[in-house]
Amino acid sequence: SEDPSVTLFREYLKIDTVHPKPDYDAAIQFLERVGTDLGLASQKVEVCQGRVVLVLTWQGTTPRLRSILLNSHTDVVPVFEEHWTYPPFEAVKDSQGNIYARGAQDMKCVSIQYLEAIRRLKAEGKSFPRTIHLTFVPDEEVGGHKGMEMFVQRPEFRALNVGFALDEGLASPSDTFSVFYGEKSPWWIKVKCVGSPGHGSRFISNTAAEKLHKVINSFLTFRESEKQRLKSDSSLTLGDVTSLNLTMLEGGVSFNVVPSEMAAGFDIRIPPTVDLKAFEEQVAAWCRGAGDGVTYEFVQKCMDQHVSSTEESDPWWKAFSGVCRDMKLQIKLEIFPAATDSRYIRAV
Incomplete structure (x- = not known):
């Protein structure tokens, strides 16, 4: 039964x-x-x-x-x-x-x-x-x-x-339990590129597609650098690096028309160790580098970087970690690689 x-x-x-x-x-x-x-x-x-x-x-x-x-x-x-x-x-x-x-x-x-x-x-x-x-x-x-x-x-x-x-949290495939004391800030960014339209048979200059190509290259080059940083340092977890993915593409009305506007959407998850203001300045620089008529907007922008204390002097952490020790549970402190409702609780 x-x-x-x-x-x-x-x-x-x-x-x-x-x-x-x-x-x-x-x-x-x-x-x-x-x-x-x-x-x-x-x-x-x-x-x-x-x-x-x-x-x-x-x-x-x-x-x-x-x-x-x-x-x-x-x-x-x-x-x-x-x-x-x-x-x-x-x-x-x-x-x-x-x-x-x-x-x-x-x-x-x-x-x-x-x-x-x-x-x-x-x-x-x-x-x-x-x-x-x-x-x-x-x-x-x-x-x-x-x-x-x-x-x-x-x-x-x-x-x-x-x-x-x-x-x-996340299910653990081993006998070590991950304890997430903070999480990444989720940013959803839409980059819009405006350029010259025209007929698909011609070499139009200053197109939206060319600008979008540069934007995507900049974003994905950064993505590869973070991916390699995670791969090359065994002490890092996914929560320690910035993840970035191209998740949406928009543009075009017909196969034979060069569009005047194209856009890309990126899902970025930023650990609390990163300076968010500096990171946004980097995003702005990537957009400027792609040419005129390139703008970005936030569909979601979480700026809160609070983390829960894991100091032994903190009574809450001392109680929680003490029980784990008493039960002989192996725990590993990590930053959560995605986002949960905990970020709203930490913020208050």
């Missing part, structure tokens, strides 16, 4: 919370039901229309103390079903015990782990001085702008009196 925690996990996975139309109502109803079963207080905060943050609370014996926050997001990224062995929202479990579903790792597993940990602790008769809050937030996979970013600005969040928070 299947462990009830696994059954619960699979039930959550079957709720289709994929963008662009996630079924948040079904997810909230499911989580509220589990919270009620565990005797947790429940609060729903609508941060904007159709976007609800669910807070489940296990009251501490000394509630004036700063609380512990366990955060997870309810949404998942889109799927290409033709590449899946099993339907992505059926949570099929094979004969080896592998469960196939979108969100199985990112990050519905963590949500269920939080809930099952509380279930076990309560069954053992445990109680704690500090209050423990579980937050289930929407829209993390599309930037968190209608989720955690708005929630942390609200009085309901301030009332949680958070002292220490845990969020998502």
